[in-house]
Amino acid sequence: MGAVDLRTGQVPTWNTLSIAEQTLIRAAVSGARLAGTIQTYGAAMRWAGMPGVPPRSYTDDEQCRLVPQLADVAMTLATGGLLSIVRRRHLRGEGEVLLSGEPLRHVLAEPANWIWNPSSANDYTFRAAQQLRDRWSADVYPVVDTADFPAWEQLSREQREVLVCAAESSGMLTGAFGIWTDPPSELQGADRQAWIEEQLGPLLFFVRAGLIEVRHFPDDSSDAYSVVPVDALGQTLADPAVRESEDWGVGVGCVFTYDGLAVWRNAWSGGWNSRLRLD
Structure with a gap:
């Protein structure tokens, strides 16, 4: 699909978004870390029944190969004004918001920022713009019929x-x-x-x-x-x-x-x- 940009009125429905877009929108709404997002994407692909997805986590090499794809999606969403990434330094508060442009592109292009590492000095997290929350929060947190399940x-x-x-x-x-x-x-x-x-x-x-x-x-x-x-x-x-x-x-x-x-x-x-x- 084309670039998602609420400012231009290009607002696709949830079901027309790619799984990569859905994954990053979920990450932004929940304030998830950038590190580990590719593993979340793999699980979403597996639960959606996509072919070729292994019944396990991705290896580091597999994650590195997926970085350009996810980075492009994240950059598109950020350029469309839908999300940003916050850089948090341990014990130093919230940190700086990375907007579109070279600083953000550099962060997203670095595979180490996408791969879980408990000893990393930098902690990047997603943040959702209010427009994103207004448009897709109901899809991220859907109301479903639970009549067939026990109370x-x-x-x-x-x-x-x-x-x-x-x-x-x-x-x-x-x-x-x-x-x-x-x-x-x-x-x-x-x-x-x-x-x-x-x-x-x-x-x-x-x-x-x-x-x-x-x-x-x-x-x-x-x-x-x-x-x-x-x-x-x-x-x-x-x-x-x-x-x-x-x-x-x-x-x-x-x-x-x-x-x-x-x-x-x-x-x-x-x-x-x-x-x-x-x-």
């Missing part, structure tokens, strides 16, 4: 726990910081597997409904992950090397898909926010 009060405690986990930034199910305990050490063989399958039960409905994606994070020094298919969950979670870790962010976690996030906001978040407890 918060009808969910089991374990199901609620899984939903809250997916809504949190860490989203870890296993590991030292996960919501699930490990199987008792005395259980072996079929008894251990049966225990794991029972623990999985509250999660399965949401995964099969396409509301939650389950991921294995093997390393705390990167944002790499692989998607765990629903039929492989039992086998994956039976592996102590996968689920048992003392490191932050290592193990099996879960995230809402965009469909899941819409259902969470419209059907369940109110029940959680009004109580902030599972019972």
Whole structure:
């Protein structure tokens, strides 16, 4: 599609935007970091059923190859007056807004700014113009029909726990910081597997409904992950090397898909926010 520019009246509908444009608009509305955006784009492509998207995070090399495409989209949106990028320095407040032109083009052209790095001195975040919020916030946060889903009060405690986990930034199910305990050490063989399958039960409905994606994070020094298919969950979670870790962010976690996030906001978040407890 052509350049998106509200000042010229060229305002496409949400469904005519590319997935890259939708990804950056979502990032701007939520104030997301530039670093990690390409991984978010990959997930959006996967959830949209686009061919050739791997069931895992992108490697650094794959992200670097996608930088020119995403940078062009971001530059177009910025030139159209729809978003800007704020440079934040650690412990130094908000920082400066990078407008269109060479400073912004330079930031967007540098692959290191798009790839997650916890030790980076610079932290670039998206900011949405009010015109962008006015035009697309209802699409970023859609109202959906949730009549086919159980009410918060009808969910089991374990199901609620899984939903809250997916809504949190860490989203870890296993590991030292996960919501699930490990199987008792005395259980072996079929008894251990049966225990794991029972623990999985509250999660399965949401995964099969396409509301939650389950991921294995093997390393705390990167944002790499692989998607765990629903039929492989039992086998994956039976592996102590996968689920048992003392490191932050290592193990099996879960995230809402965009469909899941819409259902969470419209059907369940109110029940959680009004109580902030599972019972």
